Amino acid sequence: MQLPHLIWQEPDWPQLRYDEMRISAEIALARRAQGIVEGKLAALGFAQRQELAAEAWSQEAVATAAIEGERLDLQAVRSSVGRRLGVAGSKGPQAARHVDGLLDIMDDAISNAAVPLSDERLQAWQAALFPTGFSGMSKVRVGAYREHAEPMQIVSGRLGHENIHYEAPPSATVPAEMQLLLTWLNRRQEADSLVQAALAHLWFETIHPFEDGNGRVGRVLIDLVLARDSGDSSRLIRISQRLLEQRDDYYRQLELAQHGSLDVTDWITWFVTQVRVACEQASLVIDESLAKARFWFLHRDKELAPRQRKLLNALLDAGPGGFEGGMSTKKYEHLSGASRATSSRDLIELEQMGLLRRAGAGRSTRYHLNIEGWGSE
Incomplete structure (x- = not known):
């Protein structure tokens, strides 16, 4: 796998590296936690699983938007998700168009995880986030990769005192960069999907192919890779909610991986740990649902x-x-x-x-x- 351009250089990058021995223990723990979730789900009825999936999906949508500083109406999100999954009692306010767009791409990533990912599909995901063509008061390029001549920079701080965290590769190189990423992703070249998800997210965020929406699309990419293993049960694993809980560390770990050496062992280990914790949290939620079922049965x-x-x-x-x-x-x-x-x-x-x-x-x-x-x- 070729390295995405952390700071733009000529495209002669060597392979990304990671220490399989160092990450193997954390992967084993995450897989065990994932297996426990799937085992507990098997003890639930269809209606209970749908209710849990609807709540997890709703919380994930709210969380991935919150990471970007946007607050969504949870009741409106729950109403829209409930109607999609056929969950009873899903009446509520109508979700905004861009919220339905976010739910559309989250659903597509899991329901069609086995379908190869293409430029067109990714661009459709990003367009769904901005149905008016605007992000707030700013007009953005939608349904296409960025084309502006000025550098794409990730900054923080007030005007005139900005702190530049990262500069993405020039827009002219984005189509070629994305072709490398998609070829690698569709071939499923990593032995473990948790590693593939970690690398896919890092690589996508490093290219930063869109004018806006990169964070949300990049986290949906995680959902797609994980759903290749677990199918619909992956809806219960609230990765974005966990990343929101660790938001500062999440950004710091991404930044370290983007500016460090070619060895991304630390990033993969950190990411897999978050998946494990998300699985453990999902397991507790299922325990509560099982307790409720037993209570009413007794x-x-x-x-x-x-x-x-x-x-x-x-x-x-x-x-x-x-x-x-x-x-x-x-x-x-x-x-x-x-x-x-x-x-x-x-x-x-x-x-x-x-x-x-x-x-x-x-x-x-x-x-x-x-x-x-x-x-x-």
């Missing part, structure tokens, strides 16, 4: 008032420790709209039926779901 014969069922679902949705301090009569009164006496009676009944457990006494009485590991012990 109590399937209980006769509950609608307001009691609403309370239990709210506690389940909040997850372990989700209602800080537990559920009090006053909190339930606000949640259900019932009177204080009715709220108190409902909670006592739920405790007697074994759905809730009580902690404290008097005004300090709090209720938690009767699930091991959830709430106060």
